[in-house]
Amino acid sequence: MKSTNNHDNFYGHVFDIVEIQECQRNRYPMLFIDEIDQVVPGVSARGKKCFSFNEWFFPAHYDDDPNVPGFIQVECLVQTFIMTFLCMNEYRGKKTSFVKMNNVTYRRKIIPGNVLEINATLNRFKRGIASGSVVSNVGGDIACSAEFVVAIPDVLDTFKPK
């Protein structure tokens, strides 16, 4: 795929792990996406997370039945979701915080060797508050879905009472 140097025009652009870390502040061991292969700034993003048995949490969850904990699945979803706006130059590299999550639904177990594909849609982004929905799947089978409201504290600070 062709890459582009204009970071607000990402048609055909794939964000690798280095570029993802330029956009968002999550870091190992709390970074849970490997690649963003489709982004329409302010609209949508598609991400991918490959789970190998080397993940730090598998020995603990569980030694006889390794599978991805629910909170990590939610992190995969939200880390893809925030790429819908953190890819834009204006917000690139800013920290985010959860405001709300609704309708978190788990449909299947995710185990070592699975590749999670995550599709995020930004429904509204205004004054540093983003809301939207995200659905993930493994090989076409829905794995986890949720709705999020996420804030950019730096932006909110410009609106807070003096």
Add this chain to the structure above:
Amino acid sequence: MSQKTNSQKYDAVFMETFMVEASELSNLKYQDVIAWDSVGHMSMVAELEDVFDIEMDIDDIIDMTDYKKGKEIILKYGVSL
């Protein structure tokens, strides 16, 4: 089923966003409770905009320092409380 008045809707936004009781509203101001921080402030503004179908100016958002002041500001947008 009886419909909520605008005043009840306004109070409900504050009670739900900041997790306070109706009795606490009249003197409530920014940062009185943990939930009314900068994130809570914008959540409250977004909720008011949705409930009353308005779009607030930046200056009004910054001026919205307490529950009572918020009522005065909302009136400017044609919402009768």
